[in-house]
Amino acid sequence: MTLSPYEVEGFYDRALENGKHRDIVGGRWDETGRVQMQILRDMGLRPDDVLLDIGAGSLRLGCKAIEYLEPGHYWATDASRALMLRGREVELVDPSRLSEAQLIEDKTFEFVGVSDDVTHAICFAVFTHLPITHLSRALKNLRRAFPKLRQFAFTVFLAPDRDALGKPYRQKDGVVTHRARAPYHFLAEDVLATAQEAGWEISADPMMLPRGQALYLGRISHKDES
Ligand SMILES: C[S@@+](CC[C@H](N)C(=O)[O-])C[C@H]1O[C@@H](n2cnc3c(N)ncnc32)[C@H](O)[C@@H]1O
Numbered sequence: 001m002t003l004s005p006y007e008v009e010g011f012y013d014r015a016l017e018n019g020k021h022r023d024i025v026g027g028r029w030d031e032t033g034r035v036q037m038q039i040l041r042d043m044g045l046r047p048d049d050v051l052l053d054i055g056a057g058s059l060r061l062g063c064k065a066i067e068y069l070e071p072g073h074y075w076a077t078d079a080s081r082a083l084m085l086r087g088r089e090v091e092l093v094d095p096s097r098l099s100e101a102q103l104i105e106d107k108t109f110e111f112v113g114v115s116d117d118v119t120h121a122i123c124f125a126v127f128t129h130l131p132i133t134h135l136s137r138a139l140k141n142l143r144r145a146f147p148k149l150r151q152f153a154f155t156v157f158l159a160p161d162r163d164a165l166g167k168p169y170r171q172k173d174g175v176v177t178h179r180a181r182a183p184y185h186f187l188a189e190d191v192l193a194t195a196q197e198a199g200w201e202i203s204a205d206p207m208m209l210p211r212g213q214a215l216y217l218g219r220i221s222h223k224d225e226s
Pocket residue numbers: 006024025026032054055056057058059060061077078079080083106107108109123124125126129130
């Protein structure tokens with residue numbers, strides 16, 4: 001069973017052949033890149049911090065973050081490395097500011113090969129395409145893999161209550177989301193419980209985002225450590 005259109009056989013090859021690297025991450029290129037930069041600046045990201053962009057796509061954020069960060073301080077993962085490489089090739093003002101080695105194919109949120117110097121991470125419009133078990137895995141693996149990680153921002157779609165959970169739900173921006181197929185919605189209480197169980201303290205941020213996504217900001221919880 002495919003969880004999202006991204007898992008359909010040949011999806012990335014066809015899109016890249018047809019020059020659709022912007023469309024398949026959702027379009028709204030400049031606006032969505034700027035929103036993500038704003039989230040990161042609000043989190044206190046500085047040029048000497050090290051950013052991990054999870055599910056980075058064709059570098060809609062990357063093309064801005066790489067300009068802001070010191071060279072070598074941007075890392076990205078995605079289910080398709082070819083998509084990230086296309087972004088590097090055609091969307092960066094100066095592709096030499098980003099080593100290809102910092103673009104890592106990873107569809108299971110293992111983060112193998114990413115620098116353990118990462119201080120900030122963002123996963124924008126990715127868990128919206130996956131069941132909540134993927135959020136859980138990502139949170140657990142982030143906690144394990146990155147000892148210097150200070151903050152993590154991620155987005156999901158929410159259903160307003162348990163009654164709405166099992167039905168198609170129209171988000172503010174018009175996207176219709178579902179419990180059991182993409183785009184997925186979750187209950188806020190399930191997002192909180194998933195984060196807590198994975199050792200994170202998270203809070204919802206009221207920032208308005210494209211397509212009606214909800215933004216969460218998280219820090220690793222040290223409550224149970226003595
Ligand atoms: C809507 S796009 C968002 C891309 C990027 N975060 C942005 O905002 O520009 C969703 C991205 O998630 C990636 N993706 C889908 N399933 C994934 C998985 N299991 N692991 C990692 N990335 C995945 C897709 O390849 C795509 O680039």
